[in-house]
Amino acid sequence: MEHEPQRDNRAPEPLTGVAAWLFRALLPIAERDEVLEDLAAERAQRAATQGRLSARFWLWRQLFGSLPALVRRAWWRGWTGFEPTANRLNYGGFAMETWIMDLRFSARRLVNRPVYTLLAVLTLALGVGGTAAIFSIVRALLLDPLPVEREEQVGVLWMDGSWTEQEFLHFRPDFPGFQRMAAYMHGDQTLEVDRQPLRMVRGISASAELFDVLGARPFIGRTFQKGEDVVGAAPVAVLSHGLWQELGGDPSIFGRQLRLGGESRTVVGVMPPGFWFPSPTIRVWTAARLKPDDQDGNWTLIGRIEEGRTIEGMAGPLRAFASELKQRFTYLPDWDKTRAPAIRSLRDYIVGDVRTGLFATLGAMGAILLIACVNVAALMLGQVSSRSTELAVRSALGAARRRLVQQLVCESLLLGLLAAIAGAAVATAAFRTLLRVLPLGTLADAARVDWTLFAAAIGFALLAALLVAVVPAGALWRSRLQGSLATARTSGLSSRGGRLEGGLVVAQIALAVLLVAGAGLLLRSVANLRSVDIGIRVDSVAVIDATMPVQLSSDERLRAVLDILPALEALPGVRAVAAALKLPLRGSGHNFGIGIVGKPDLEKSTTAFRTVTVNYLAAMGIKVVRGRGFIPTDRLSTSRVVVVNEALAAKYFPGEDPIGRVLQTFDDRGERIIGVVANVAEQDLTDGPVPARYMLYEHVPIFVPATSFVLAGQRPEDVPRLLDSGRQVIQREGRALAIERTLSMASIFEDAVGVPGRVAVLLSLLAGLAMALGAVGVYGVISHSVTRRKRDYGIRLALGLPPRRVASHVLGRGLRLVGLGSLIGIGAALMLTRLLATLLYGVRATDPQVLAGAVMTLVIAGIVACFIPAWRASRTNLMSVLRDE
């Protein structure tokens, strides 16, 4: 029954090449030689009887046919641990077998230690999730290419927002060093669509070259052409993809008319999805109307530099440009543009301001991830040294050190995988929180949750897992495994392992103290900012920002505002309704020069100027301290009246009574002061009282096509309802009004608190995380040290030591770790918190109360973390300890 191949006297040609390599890789070591020889022999026999080609074909069929079965076999061997007796002396084979075995073993270990597993996974997940979230944001905003062709060739000139049409048009044919230059400025538009309320669309007004400078091609139609941006040209507009879709997504929109800003514009193109400039919220680009003699300076110049040049190498051409400017135009010394010519790369211009904040957050999250890794590494170290007997036995039975380390790495990778899943969930939540909390402005729209977030989570988790395994694996590699068998009976402690763990936890505590101190400083600053007396009611005031078509005349704007007020006043629950051109806490601007009848030698100066309606002071809760506020009859009277604040009275009428005096703003007729009100934070929160005056809408020309409506309710809970009904009223009856946004005075106040507030939230989150992680670390170390000293404690308790002495000994060890960490942390805080100086208000960077508070917080966390191990130690039963041995 046997069919041996015909024996050739010569040995058959051995297998070589890919076939041999694959078979060698997949077969168990014990079987490799025999199978390869047999395959070679049969191939030789087939070559002799059927030809070389047929023999080779047979061999490859064997290979490919066997691959799935051999891989399955390796998996099955790993999973079941099967090793035939015949191969025992020469075991091993495809590496996958041992990996699968080790993964199963590690999984069993993790399931049998739920507390350790949960602690390790959650710790890693927190670090991984936070880092993945901020990394995703950084990638989207700082690393992803802008929707601009070869962005490194595009730059923005200095004095952005201050160039005049005259300057731009003069140099338009030839800007030194640039291929092409474009000008743009903000140009939000009202959009009228049939049977829909008037709406506001963010946009910019641009010269015809803008899209050429950006190198952007349209999705439908075209971009601007030469000649479309001068006075007299037919008005045209280019839409964003998003706006086009909102309007129906009709591909035949090219050439249609759209009523933008009160006039008909022809839509000439639609930009592709994903294109944005200069911020993701801009949805329409309108061609400007440039006038060669216009001297209003509102334009930003953006240009593509000549081929072969770099942004850094533009100093020469810019100096040439500046000197030509100086020759052609004259500038007052205070507003001399030619002084410091400079250019910023487009990326720097768009994201430069947020770059530091983003990188700082990335750094902080990276530190958190590091802490988490350190924590889990310490936990694993603890596991390794409590397994030292088991590992010594394995090593004595023949396990190679490499194999033991491989098992450790498997456990670590499993933890990493679980942490990746949990971390992805944490990352999604963290992403949304970070977007809200970071000062990103409109850029936040460019960042979205997408698959890269989860890929980042998995990537960081695996990296963390490998990092985590390094220290315990190193300890395992170096340790004298056999030696620990000898000392097991006498419960010798591997003191080196204990010191390493302790050192890792001290480092964590130090980092945690640093972050808690930083958070504490910022929280105090924010509290100080919040307690600034701003002079207005904040809690139950709703605000609706609205805008009008730019074509309206001053009278039409006045009517648009005044006519809607009665309908708003009729809303239920409204205490008072008013309108103003500019509300408090919204930065500087709207400053007008002041003249005073009877003070002809007054130095030229300006004060804040606010155009308001008659109920404004009541609606905002501004106190009248002398004289009176506005009354309805003031509106109709031909003699103008003005209300001033205490700061203005103090500055311009020191020691006098300002009531009845006449100010001059627009003409010699002037306006009479009728009252003095308390100071209000008209500009920024921290500015201190600035002189300000208030006049009625009816008495001043309305310069801007925007206004803010203020609806004061009875209670803070009224605000959402007021916004809703106010919005409906304006949409229904305000035919010339488009709502820009609805918000509350409370959120304007929060915005005014600004960056310190947001960073405070962020830092507090990080500090909370660091503290939790630090506590976990302390728990891990102390718990493990208690386990190792079980015998000691059992003996001492049996000999009569009071349990609370044992507990306090354990607590003492924990507090020593916390104390050492706090000391280092305080040192770091004293050096590093001055980096926060620009964000602090009313508190020093080295405030001792805050630092002491940080230490106390960590001490309390440490005590809480040590509580269970200490209690466990004090309850050690010597009999059960001896039995366990």
Added chain:
Amino acid sequence: MNSAKAPEMGGLGSFEEQVMLAVIRTGADAYGMSVRRELERVTRRSVTIGSVYITLDRLEAKGLVTSKRTAAGTDSPSRRVFSVTSAGAKALSETRAARDRLWDGINLQPFLREV
């Protein structure tokens, strides 16, 4: 590392049965390659070495075959040779009996005529 588990009673898979029969047919020198050759010769179908080995491994894990290592010769390597155990023989005869019961009373003529 565990090798043999308690032998399973009852039906063998079709390929398992074929491999065990080929081991018996090959006789004393039943190593992987020779079993494969015998199987190929008798069934007249191409058989890959990988499928033979995985089946032999599983059979050994179930205790239905056993393997041992021969000493290396002057011109042949040490080989793992297989033989059927008594539990394996029992499983084979039970499988055959079950198959015979299924075949009992079957007349294939009506189906063959249609072709």
